[in-house]
Structures are given as structure tokens and as C-alpha cells.
Amino acid sequence: MLPFDAIPVLSEAAEVSRELARTRRVARATGSPSAALAADAQLALEVRLSALTEDPENAEVIARALTERAIVLRTAVESWRLTRAQRSLEAEAAAVATEAARAGRSLIQAEELLVGTLRARAERLGEAQTALHEERVLTEARRDGVLAALSSLRLREAREQLRNGLLLTGQMREIIAESLPALTRGEPLLLLGETGGAKTALAEYLSRYMLGNEPELVSGYGDISSSQLIGSHELRSEHGATVSVFVPGPLLRAMSEGRPVILDEVNAMPAEFLKRLNRILQLRPGDTFAVQENSGIGVTIEQGFAILATANEQTPHRYRGIDRMSAELVNRFGANSYRVHYPDAGTDYTDVPRENALLAAAAIADPSGNVPLTTEELERVARAAFISQQVFAGSHGEGFTQFVSTEREIDGRPGLEESVLAPRTLVAIVQKVAGSGGQVSLDHALERFVEGVMHAEDRQVLTLILRSQGFLTSTRH
Template sequence: MLLARVSIPVALYHLLVSVVFQSFFFTNLMIIVYNTGYIIKIPTYSMKTVESKPVMTETELRLEPRVSESYYSPDMDDRTVDGVVELMTGLQESMQAVRADWRAVAIGDRQLLERLAAPHIARINESRRRTDLEEPDIDVSEISENFLLGLAEPNWEEQMPRDTSDEELQRWESFKDEHPDVADNLEEWYMYHAKLHELRKDTGLMERFDEEYRGEQMAATRAAAGFLHAQNRKQHISEQMANLRSRAAKTGRSLTAGERRKIAAWQKQLSEVDENIDIPPNSSREQFLEEVTRLQVREWKRQLNSGLLMTEQMQTIIDETLPAMMRGEPTLFVGETGGAKTAMAEYMVQTYFGVEPEFVSAYGDVNSYQLMGKQELREKNGASVSEFVPGPIIRAMEQGKPLILDEINAMPPELLKRLNKIMQLRPGDRFTVQEDSGRVVKVQPGFCIIATANEKSKRYKGVDDLSVEFQNRFGANINRVRYPDHDKGYDEYPRENAQLAMAAVATKRGELPPDIDEGDFENFVRAARLSQQIFSGTNGEGYDQFIDTERMVDNRPGLEETVLAPRTMVDILRKVAGSYGVVSLKRACQTFLDGIKNPNDRKVMHHILEYHDLLPEEMLRNTSEEAGDNEETDES
């Protein structure tokens, strides 16, 4: 299981929201969640029963008149445990859609927000005057936009019709007309709300729900939370060890006896963390695993959105290279295209150095002046003067920042020679800037060079292999970043590719979007991993059916220029998810195939996609007909 990289309070917050949304219609609580300035009011109901009658709480009595009569009523499918669960999920989704769409329209319109929030601010000020006459009034113009959004957002449920009278329905339609961007989802919200309120009166159904779903689901959620808490603990311990080693490496000293004892104790804790994780007796193993996966997918999604999915390979590389970086030694990440080399370099700088890196892309017409800096004419006191403007290398030295040289093997040879000297610099050393009249710069702590390079450079246009002399400048700090699941056999499930794919397109609940077929998704992940291995030169059992014999004899990779690299895989899945059902995954695979120029690559990739049932039937029929026509032509 991938280690979670989230602090315990955040993990518990997400778990709270998850549990609340699954059960909030059936718990006698009024919960207010504060998050980034928003106030989310979650109305709730009770599921407790006494003498076969629902318990009426103060909250319910206030809500009762609003849905005493509705033009929506539950059907037979709704009057089941699964039906209730579907209604709850639908209510959550429609509620979130209304709130998100309303904010998207309102945000940025300061005047609108201040006008809508003004009555609330007036009431707050009135209350403050009664309690403290010396307290100044709150000025609406000084309130943050986030807080204004929370105040200005309508109380949607308060506006829902209380009955089916003409007056109520006309008021409801007028309210929706005032909010056309959310009207459809708001109507859905009301439908789910009304149906669930009616079902609450069905005591027998509520008892079955409590027995069949809620108890087991809550137990599974608690067990899943315990498991992920253990993973958080393990990640926290790993980070403590990495930070301790980095502090020692930054000053070039050895670990003290006390620090070595700490690391030994932490390593012992790592081996003991999972020992007390048990599945509770009233939670099935399947439910537990589903809940763990759902919560874990949400964590993977957070990681990917923050810059890097922390797979086992990535964590190992970070642990091994971070101390050298902290000492100011240069590091080289080598790997195939789309394998997250650059993403990992940026993540390490932002996370462990706490700064944004200086960044140079070697592609294009990069020259010495763009790297080092140059003299520019500036206007000062009415006169033009020449002034040196530092480039990214000099800025990194002076400010104590890491410098990322992306795709360094695309850099012109004369610049690589210039970098030879710079690669040997360490914090505290001095460097003479020729472009600035020989000015001497002292290299500040934090400076280091992180370079990335593509593997097997001849397949990439404008890229050359690095010379042995230049590679030697990196010493022992050359790290190979391989594609996910590089160590898995042909028949093994590509777990890391699947993690990345789910993190890229999962919903906020940690589930696959409804517009992506689950079977197609799994086949696509397998096809992507297969193409990665063939592109990287893997052959043998299972792979041979996709690679022609001549290429295997010559030890050439089966794919020359094309691969469903992790980055490409994510882009295709996001295209499908972002089309909201317009583009299927099979159609996206066909489009990808159509864009392949290399004839051999197109043939191999067609075989891979067809083998995994990822091409539309119409395309397969056309291909079959074309093949038949070619055979007839050959015979004639």
C-alpha cells in the first residue's frame, strides 16, 4: 500500500466529511464545518425509533413544514437500502454541484458579494454592539472574499417549497430563475431532499438501513481510517529520518550517537506500525478494502495535485538523493520521456528546500547569456546605463536556491563545457562571473544543480548522449527514474500505473467517474504499462507477440518513438473525464492511434490496443476490410 503523505488532522477532517455525508440524514446532530473561510451547514435527521415511531427532534420540527407535501415521492426502487444509499449519494453530488457552480459565478464579483452579505454583517454588528459598545463595526469592504462567499451564499434548503400550493411553487420557480446557473442541480437537490424526508418516516426501512448498511459501513470506515492512520504514521517516521539525515548532510557532519539511536528506534517503529490493524468483526473484508481504497485514492489525488504521486520508487530515490543535494552536490535523473523526472525534481526543491527552484529548459536556442546573465541598458536619472542582469545560474548561487536543468542532454556542447566548472562548486565556494566584468560571487547554502536527461537519446530529436566526462561530474548521484511497475512481470497487475490513473481522474469521493467504463479503465492501464515496457526495450515471455522477430534479434525496442507514458496516460484519461461522456476511452485511444506517424509504432500500438479491447468496433471493421482488400490486390 502506498504511504500517505498527509498530516493526521487533515486526514481526520476528510474522514469526518466522508462519514457525515454518508449518514447525515440519519444522525441527530447539527454540524458546522469551518474550511477555508466557508461555513457549511449540514441539516440532519434522526433514525432512532421508539414504539415504531420516528423520534421528533427540535431540528426535525423546524424542517417538517418545509417538506410536508411535495411533488416528488419515493418509488419502489427508492424504498430499499440500496435505494436510500443512491438517494444520499445523489443529494451529496447535487448539493456540491450547486455550491461549486454558484461560487464559480459569484467569485470575483466583489460588489455582488458585499451586497448579498450586507444583511448578515448588519446583524453581526448589531450583536457586537449589544455585547461590547466599544467594539468597532465590521466594515464589509475589509472582509476576505472567502468569508464573504460563506455569508453571501443563499440558504438553499430554506428556499425549497414547503408544500405544493401555487404560491409556494411560484416562489420556488422565481428563486430558481434568479440562479439560472444552478437551477437544474438545485431541482435535483430538492428531489433527493424530499424523497429522503419521506423515507425517514418508514421505520422498518430505517431499521434495515441501520442494520445492513450503516453499521457495517461505519465499521469499515473506522477500520479504514485506522489503517490509513498507520500509513500516515509510517510516512511521518520516514520524513523524520530523512530530515535528520539532511540536517547532518547540510553541514557535512556525521550523525551523532544519539541521532543514530533515534534512527534505529524509528526503524523499529516502522516495523511495528501495522501490527495492531484489524478488520472489525461487523465489517466485511470487501467493505474494508473498498473503503481503504476510496480514502487512499483521495490521498493519491491530493499528492498528484500537489506535484508528485509518491510511489515506492519515488520515495526511495528521494531518500537516497536528498542528503547529497543538501550538501550541494549535483544530481542527475535519467529516464524515458513522461516518467516524472522533472516533477520529482520540482517536488523535492519545493518540499525539502522550501523555495521555488531556478529552472532552465535546455530545448530551444538556449545560450550562455540566458544561463549566466547579460548586460542590459537601463534608464537611470535620465541617462542610459549598462547594468548586469543575473541569469538563473547566478541567481541560484546568490540566493542559495537549487537550479533545475531540464533535459540537459539537449543543451549545446559548448554550454555543457561551461557547466563543467559550475558542477564542481559547493556552498561557500566563489565563482567569477565573466559576463559581469569578473565580479566574484559567493555560492550560498542551498545551491545545487539538479539535471534531468532522457534515456537512449538517439530516439529523441535534437538530443545527444552525455559525454563520460560530463557524467562523471555527477559522481554517484546519477539516478535512473523508470516507468511505473518496471519490476513487474507480464501477467502482474500494474499497481503503480493504476494508482496514477485513478489519482488523475477520481472524483472527490475517491471513485472512478461514471463516464469512464471500469473495464475499459483497467484494460487501458494494462495497455499503457505494456507499451512502456516495450518502449523501454523489454521482451521475452508475453511481450514477444507484440514485437517482430527482427527487432528482437537486433535488440531494438519494439516501439521506437511512441509510448503511453504516464504523462500521456493521464492526459488521455483527463480528456475523457473532462468531456462528460462525449468522448469515450475507446474513441480517445483511436485518436491517439491516428496521431502516430511511425508505421512500425502504429502497427504495434494498434496490436496492443486491439488486444486490450480499446478500439471502437467501427474502426476494427474498417481495418479488417482494408486488410481484405490488400490481400485481394496481392493475389491479383
């Protein structure tokens, strides 16, 4: 059977149904100036849909299509449930290890058996999913339909993940699973990567949803001092007298309250603090920290405290105010240092950048999973973002070299010096388009982005990348 939308009457009925659903939402918006117009349009669409479905020939085609559609949707939903159940079992197994880590011990024999059982059950669910597809997916059209339905379900999940602050790609899940046991013991974590790669979002997600506490967040930029981070004395008026009172800073608050602290862009923090941080990174819950700013009075570190630090790559001339972290400081993080790559890292130039595309779609999808941009537009802008990210990160492999000048390639420098269509920039651009009510096109939004780039050579490279994907074809930069 042909794909649902490939049969004219089905394609028309589907389009009318989608438009009718949108129109009904507007008509229900009490007080909206468009409500009356929508009510009239709703009636016209309902008449049109009835005419389509009541025609005897159309009715037979639609009935067969709906039967096939039901099989596709049931297969997709059952497959998705198996995927979710598999993840749940894997999370249970990881939770057992995390609980042991929190208690500072290794797994006992009973726990090892439980973990083995949970992982075996998860593996069997994966096999059941494969068997389901072999049994139900008998044609190429049905396969495409199941994949499209699964993509829609994944999109809705991705939308909810973004609302919680982080798209859980394979890379993010891996870092979370591996780092969590150490974090629960109070060991520090270092996240390295390029700008806009979701390092801070990952640290916040780990703090809120994995460790279960709202973190203290300290930005490394500006003239922040060691006393501002740890605490300082302030003069206050009490009972008609002026007294000096010690006020804890975010680091001490996190220690005493048993909460994580995020040191954002730690390599932009003052050298005086980084020297003290060497010692602080060795402390664990239960230890006492002597506060020099408060006459050496000790603060007992409560369970739940952990330091999560982020740092931009140390690329010359790219990030202002960034100092190279000492080997001593980096070593304090031990094996808990993770490089956070841009989405789709390792993907070939010719492959579809699925993570960037999912991020863009999830950022503008409505609760039903509908996206106001076409699949073709999303894929093109996702590929442009992916290429810019790889060129910015220094990828000079096949396909990317056309965007890197010979001089930069010889010097081993990245193809983009300061600017990139990073994940957060991609989200901002598609949200601007989606939220404009049709007033701003994707091409126009990308043109505005390029015009805002200060570095002249970067503007040229970004224009070349965007034109390679069919954007800015009538614009000169």
C-alpha cells in the same frame, strides 16, 4: 454478510444517495441554468430514498449493513492513521540524517540513538497494523470492504499529491529519501529516464518541498547559449548615457540567492556549456565561481544552491537534438544519478498496474474521492498505458513480446519507436474524458491519441495494445 452493493436494496439506496449528493451540489449552484431542474430532481430523489429506508424489512437490512459498514470504515481509518504515523516517524528519522548532511558532518551518538528509536517505533506501528487486521477483518467481505475504504483514502491522498505536482509512488519516495542528504550539501543530482516519466516533476518537487525554494528552471531545447544560462552584458540607458550592465542568468541567480537550478534535458544543451558545466558541478555552497562573462568577478555560492539535471535516455532516433553525455560529465554526478522508471516497472504482464491506475484515478477524482470513470475502465486504460510504457522502454519479456515485431526483437530495439501512452499522456486523456460532461468517451479519446501519432508502425503497435484491452474494436488504423 454479502458486500454492501451486492444486496439489491442496499445497492439501490447507495446509488440514490450518491445521485442525491450530486444533485444537491448542482441545486446549490446559484445562477446555474440547471439549478431549477436539480431542485425538482432533488425532491424526487429524497422521496425515493425515504420510501426505501422507511420500509420495515428494508430498515432492518440497512441497519445491519450500516453496523457492518461502520466496523469496516473504523478499521480502515485506524489502519490508515497507523500508516501515516509510520511514514511520519520514518520521515523524522530521515530528517535527522538530512540535517547532519546539511552541516557536512556524520551523525553523533545521540542522533544515532534517536534514529534507531524512531525506526523501531515505526516498525512497531507496522506490527500494530497487522494485529488490527487480524483482530477486525474476520470475513472475506469485510476484508474487501476494508481494502476498498483504504483505496479510497489513498486516492484522496494521491489527488492532493498530484496537486502538488508529483504522485509519491514507492520509487519516488525512495529517490527522494536517498538523494536529499546529498542535495542539502549542494551536490548535483542527475535524473535519467524515458519521456513523460515525471523526471522534471520530481526535480521540481525536490526543490520546492524538500529544499524549500522555488527553483530556476532552464530547458535544454532551442538555441540557448552559455551566456544565456550564466549571464551577459546588456546596453541600458542611465541618466542620458548608454552603459553596459552585466545581467546574471538563471544559473548565477540560483548561486547568489541560494536556490536550486533545474537543467531540464541537460544532454540537449550546447556543447560549450556542458564543458563549463564539468567545472560548475564540482562547486559547493561557500565556494566562489569566477564569472568569465563579467571580467572574472567572483560570485559566492550561497547555501541552498544545488543543480538538478534531467536527461532522456540516449535511444537512437527517438529524441531529437540529444547528444551523448561524456563520461567525464556523468562522473561529476557520482552516486547521485538515478534512473526514473515508468510506473509499475517490474510488474508482471498479468498483474494489475496499480500505480498507473492510481495516477489515472487521482487525476480525475473530486475532493470526496469520486471518479467519473468505472473501475473496469480505469483498469483497462491503466493496463494499456503500462504495456505501452514497457514496450517503449524495451521490455521484451513474457506477455510483451506479442507487441514487438520479430525484426525489432532480433535487433534489440524497443517495440515502439517514438510514441508511448506515458503517464502524463494518460492523465491528459482521462482528464479530457472526465471534463467533457459525457460528450467524449474513453474509447474516442484513445482513438484521437492514436490518430495523432506520426510514426506509422507505432500507430499499428499502439492500436494492437489498445485492442488487447478492449478499446478501438471498431476502428482500423
